[in-house]
Amino acid sequence: MSISVVIAYHSGYGHTARQARAVASGAASVPGVTAALHDISALDDVLWQALTDAEAIIFGTPTYMGSQSAVFQAFAEASGSVWAQQGWRDKIAAGFTTSAGVNGDKLNTLSSLAVFAAQHGMHWVSLGLPPGWLYSTVGDVEDLNRLGGFLGAMAQAPSDAGPDDAPGTADLRTAEHLGRRVARVAVELRHGRLVGAA
Numbered sequence: 001m002s003i004s005v006v007i008a009y010h011s012g013y014g015h016t017a018r019q020a021r022a023v024a025s026g027a028a029s030v031p032g033v034t035a036a037l038h039d040i041s042a043l044d045d046v047l048w049q050a051l052t053d054a055e056a057i058i059f060g061t062p063t064y065m066g067s068q069s070a071v072f073q074a075f076a077e078a079s080g081s082v083w084a085q086q087g088w089r090d091k092i093a094a095g096f097t098t099s100a101g102v103n104g105d106k107l108n109t110l111s112s113l114a115v116f117a118a119q120h121g122m123h124w125v126s127l128g129l130p131p132g133w134l135y136s137t138v139g140d141v142e143d144l145n146r147l148g149g150f151l152g153a154m155a156q157a158p159s160d161a162g163p164d165d166a167p168g169t170a171d172l173r174t175a176e177h178l179g180r181r182v183a184r185v186a187v188e189l190r191h192g193r194l195v196g197a198a
């Protein structure tokens with residue numbers, strides 16, 4: 001049976017949606033894994049069932065006013081009934097965010113996503129990449145993890161650029177990396193659980 005990775009995201013203007021598609025593409029590149037994108041602005045049964053069935057959930061939101069969007073927070077609060085049943089306990093979790101500023105306080109958003117996952121008893125997967133670009137004199141703007149985050153995948157989109165033009169390729173490749181890493185952990189955990197149950 002294939003392993004389901006769900007990318008549960010919100011995007012007001014399309015930039016985080018572009019990042020979400022890159023995360024999904026990375027996850028889907030791992031054999032045995034299916035990746036599904038779910039826009040959490042529609043809190044319907046299809047969404048909740050997909051999240052119930054997922055081995056891993058990767059949360060994504062734009063950074064608005066230094067934290068997750070109000071739409072994402074509405075989703076988080078609506079998950080309270082899942083929390084009461086500990087329905088996502090021991091699933092894998094990870095996160096990503098896009099903002100306009102190079103820094104933009106994105107770390108605060110990722111921290112908030114990690115706390116949200118921890119409240120649900122999930123296993124948080126970090127980005128797992130060293131910082132690129134300005135971290136050393138030989139760094140390049142096209143480096144993976146050019147924004148230098150550790151907790152999740154960061155992307156930057158100029159506020160006057162449309163989602164066809166931003167985020168740029170380095171941030172999209174970083175997002176793909178996160179999706180691939182989460183999918184690999186999901187495969188490893190599935191195998192480990194099968195061994196543990198035998």
Ligand SMILES: Cc1cc2nc3c(=O)[nH]c(=O)nc-3n(C[C@H](O)[C@H](O)[C@H](O)COP(=O)(O)O)c2cc1C
Nearest residue numbers: 011012013014015016062064065066099100101104
């Ligand atoms: C209400 C609002 C608040 C924002 N706050 C921030 C912020 O705190 N830091 C930042 O760098 N950009 C901020 N931005 C810019 C967005 O993060 C940026 O445009 C991002 O690409 C939007 O992603 P989206 O297209 O997925 O909605 C804000 C934008 C809006 C509309």
